[in-house]
Amino acid sequence: MTALPGSLDVTTLVVDLPRGTTLADMLPALDPSGAWLLRGEGLIGLGSAAHVRTRGAERFAELAEWHEQHLAPLAQESQLPAELIGIPGAGPVALTSITYSSTSAADSHLILPELILGSFEGTAWITAVVRASALDETFEAEDDDAAMLRRVHGLLAKHSLQLKDRRLSLVTAGTEVQASRSGGAAATSLIQGTHSEQHYLRAVRAGVGAIGHRRLEKLVLARDVVVAADAPLPTGPVLAALAADYTDCWTYLAGDVLGATPEMLVKIRGQELSARVLAGTVDGSTGLQRARTLLLEDPKQRDEHRLAAQSLLDQLAPVAQHLHAQDPPAVLQLPNVFHLSTDVTGRLTAQTPALLVAERAHPTAAICGTPTATAAELISTLEGLDRGAFSGPVGWIDAYGNADFGIALRGGILEEQGTQVRLFAGCGIVAGSDPEEELAETWAKMRPMLGALGVHQP
Ligand SMILES: C=C(O[C@H]1C=CC=C(C(=O)O)[C@@H]1O)C(=O)O
Numbered sequence: 042m043t044a045l046p047g048s049l050d051v052t053t054l055v056v057d058l059p060r061g062t063t064l065a066d067m068l069p070a071l072d073p074s075g076a077w078l079l080r081g082e083g084l085i086g087l088g089s090a091a092h093v094r095t096r097g098a099e100r101f102a103e104l105a106e107w108h109e110q111h112l113a114p115l116a117q118e119s120q121l122p123a124e125l126i127g128i129p130g131a132g133p134v135a136l137t138s139i140t141y142s143s144t145s146a147a148d149s150h151l152i153l154p155e156l157i158l159g160s161f162e163g164t165a166w167i168t169a170v171v172r173a174s175a176l177d178e179t180f181e182a183e184d185d186d187a188a189m190l191r192r193v194h195g196l197l198a199k200h201s202l203q204l205k206d207r208r209l210s211l212v213t214a215g216t217e218v219q220a221s222r223s224g225g226a227a228a229t230s231l232i233q234g235t236h237s238e239q240h241y242l243r244a245v246r247a248g249v250g251a252i253g254h255r256r257l258e259k260l261v262l263a264r265d266v267v268v269a270a271d272a273p274l275p276t277g278p279v280l281a282a283l284a285a286d287y288t289d290c291w292t293y294l295a296g297d298v299l300g301a302t303p304e305m306l307v308k309i310r311g312q313e314l315s316a317r318v319l320a321g322t323v324d325g326s327t328g329l330q331r332a333r334t335l336l337l338e339d340p341k342q343r344d345e346h347r348l349a350a351q352s353l354l355d356q357l358a359p360v361a362q363h364l365h366a367q368d369p370p371a372v373l374q375l376p377n378v379f380h381l382s383t384d385v386t387g388r389l390t391a392q393t394p395a396l397l398v399a400e401r402a403h404p405t406a407a408i409c410g411t412p413t414a415t416a417a418e419l420i421s422t423l424e425g426l427d428r429g430a431f432s433g434p435v436g437w438i439d440a441y442g443n444a445d446f447g448i449a450l451r452g453g454i455l456e457e458q459g460t461q462v463r464l465f466a467g468c469g470i471v472a473g474s475d476p477e478e479e480l481a482e483t484w485a486k487m488r489p490m491l492g493a494l495g496v497h498q499p
Pocket of ligand 1: 320
């Protein structure tokens with residue numbers, strides 16, 4: 042954990058985006074430090090006012106403590122414009138990614154950007170977070186508000202943005218430009234990950250064997266591949282491609298992990314919570330009618346899904362009431378795959394901090410298994426991977442305690458100064474799972490990232 046040097050001043054202003062432009066359309070020209078976008082709207086973080094890194098079994102608790110000590114107090118100080126009061130994510134907000142395992146050698150992150158671009162249901166804003174010490178050097182006859190405004194314009198310029206009469210726009214080399222989509226410039230190639238495909242097939246066979254011996258009902262086994270580039274990958278264009286192609290997924294970047302996930306671990310708005318549990322998959326090339334039959338009428342798919350939904354309900358039960366799960370599940374159609382999907386709603390019983398609610402919810406059987414402890418142990422032996430942030434909670438938390446925690450799926454981890462991305466995908470294994478089909482499913486789940494990185498699936 043790192044302490045926060047100096048106190049922070051926060052300013053939030055309502056802005057207009059360039060006509061016909063969503064927040065996601067601005068991504069190609071930006072170098073974000075964090076992002077969370079659904080259907081073009083959400084949050085983009087730029088730079089960093091504070092960055093907390095932590096590891097181990099206390100990682101959720103330590104991030105929750107930092108939130109309580111440093112971010113929550115800003116809720117009173119940041120006087121939000123009236124139009125933004127009650128909008129989740131408005132004002133100071135931190136992006137976060139937390140490792141799947143407490144034994145991971147990777148860091149969990151909480152990043153408070155120095156500049157946040159936000160949009161929600163057509164209302165857009167910017168939030169600037171400035172160290173109080175930076176305001177000390179005020180010009181003669183300049184009051185605090187004027188000094189802060191000067192700092193906001195300085196931050197905007199630093200991140201290739203400008204604000205004129207409420208209108209936010211991108212600036213490139215001194216010229217105002219319209220946001221446009223463009224792919225990344227780096228040439229990419231696919232190389233083997235930690236293990237071979239054969240290793241994955243063997244792991245799935247061993248998993249099916251353990252289920253046959255009644256050691257457990259389900260486990261989720263993942264594998265990795267690496268996309269290498271000849272130059273640091275520009276994350277803005279990669280995120281823009283994901284946001285454009287996977288509009289129904291949450292496009293994310295936090296710490297070293299990025300992707301577009303369809304699964305919401307837990308969303309918190311005041312005392313209300315909701316989630317979207319996914320498990321059970323068929324390839325996107327299957328027609329919708331056939332996919333519905335294959336998912337809804339196959340006891341194996343229904344079982345795999347039921348265990349995932351039940352694990353979330355069981356894990357949230359100590360902190361929530363009125364938990365309700367959609368029954369029967371729905372079928373979610375994405376460009377690459379179809380999933381069985383269950384929406385869950387409920388109400389928090391006490392003032393449990395959002396990060397500790399996420400700790401309760403994690404890991405569900407959508408990414409671990411049933412029973413949890415047995416599955417987690419078998420996963421660590423059979424996978425032979427450090428998942429890092431993959432399949433851990435990813436999202437944001439604001440000063441008021443509203444939060445979105447997705448599950449970091451359909452993504453990858455930036456390595457080697459951003460010149461390589463390690464992609465991960467896993468599959469729920471139950472009795473009767475076929476290793477070759479599960480291997481094919483991992484490729485289907487990697488399709489969003491492979492596409493965004495300009496790599497053809499083998
Ligand atoms: C573990 C992953 O997906 C989970 C979420 C939806 C469907 C899944 C499945 O059918 O196996 C997985 O449980 C992944 O994308 O890497």
